[in-house]
Amino acid sequence: MTDLKRQAELRQSIELFYFAYRAFTSRPDHILAGQGLGRAHHRILYFVGRHPNIAIHGLLDLLEVSKQALNAPLRHLIEKKLVSMNSAEHDKRFKQLQLTEIGKELEAQLTSTQMQHLAAAFDSTDRETEIAWRSIMKALPEKL
Amino acid sequence: MTDLKRQAELRQSIELFYFAYRAFTSRPDHILAGQGLGRAHHRILYFVGRHPNIAIHGLLDLLEVSKQALNAPLRHLIEKKLVSMNSAEHDKRFKQLQLTEIGKELEAQLTSTQMQHLAAAFDSTDRETEIAWRSIMKALPEKL
DNA sequence: TAAAATAGTCAACAACATTGACCTATCGAC
DNA sequence: GTCGATAGGTCAATGTTGTTGACTATTTTA
Numbered sequence: 001m002t003d004l005k006r007q008a009e010l011r012q013s014i015e016l017f018y019f020a021y022r023a024f025t026s027r028p029d030h031i032l033a034g035q036g037l038g039r040a041h042h043r044i045l046y047f048v049g050r051h052p053n054i055a056i057h058g059l060l061d062l063l064e065v066s067k068q069a070l071n072a073p074l075r076h077l078i079e080k081k082l083v084s085m086n087s088a089e090h091d092k093r094f095k096q097l098q099l100t101e102i103g104k105e106l107e108a109q110l111t112s113t114q115m116q117h118l119a120a121a122f123d124s125t126d127r128e129t130e131i132a133w134r135s136i137m138k139a140l141p142e143k144l
Numbered sequence: 145m146t147d148l149k150r151q152a153e154l155r156q157s158i159e160l161f162y163f164a165y166r167a168f169t170s171r172p173d174h175i176l177a178g179q180g181l182g183r184a185h186h187r188i189l190y191f192v193g194r195h196p197n198i199a200i201h202g203l204l205d206l207l208e209v210s211k212q213a214l215n216a217p218l219r220h221l222i223e224k225k226l227v228s229m230n231s232a233e234h235d236k237r238f239k240q241l242q243l244t245e246i247g248k249e250l251e252a253q254l255t256s257t258q259m260q261h262l263a264a265a266f267d268s269t270d271r272e273t274e275i276a277w278r279s280i281m282k283a284l285p286e287k288l
Numbered sequence: 289t290a291a292a293a294t295a296g297t298c299a300a301c302a303a304c305a306t307t308g309a310c311c312t313a314t315c316g317a318c
Numbered sequence: 319g320t321c322g323a324t325a326g327g328t329c330a331a332t333g334t335t336g337t338t339g340a341c342t343a344t345t346t347t348a
Binding site for chain 4: 237239
């Protein structure tokens, strides 16, 4: 394959990535906006849901933001009673985070929306295509 | 396949998408930060580069942001002489945008970084896998 | 027990986005 | 030539998400 054609493919892939990710986040964004929440809140809801009793620092390592950046949206979620926080027994420095019942409901709604979105794209092709997509996505965060 | 296993796959795909996109944008973000620019500037540079003489409204339609949101980063790029703007001959209401020479250089650097990133992931698998990835990415922006 | 490390919070600020209101300039149609 | 539609620019107020720096509280360690 000529270099030029390869470049065009790679450029197209950049655009596909951009538009696909934007589409992928737009439905949760819309649901969240109706509650005065944003994408940062979504990420917290998601990861607290997946890792019950996670500490603030655990969340920081996953999200790779400063703890100050986490603070405002997390406090917001606690005020709205979507997330609960308590000090750990074994070490009172640690705060443990959990989703409340309504937090779980919202997280399930957001995640379900995205699962349906992905499922629609996956189901329009075959199993091998879906597995291939995941294998590329797994490779991307690896360091060069 | 059981529903539970399918759910786990879809949940994993959500996370893969998040981490892959974050990795994909992190290198350009880093280059841009060194010049006092952000992701908004990157998108403008990219689309003006791909669509020479695009008008303001064309950019707004591609980026799906408000004109006020576009205004500040675009003005910034023009001040830094990375983008040039002039009125169209056929209709002076339209402003035409182009990359300057140094704008082209920066855009090429950013795009090249992302092309290399994708190429590294693609080259670690076979041609079919790459094509499959693009086909899923193409399907995602389609309305349900 | 005093120092150092860890976990988390508060305050000030900046980038990037929103909506709404209002302005100029240009073009096409009548 | 005036009127209405279109393209663009600007100001103000607001909100989310992020930054850095200084701070408190708790635990570990030397």
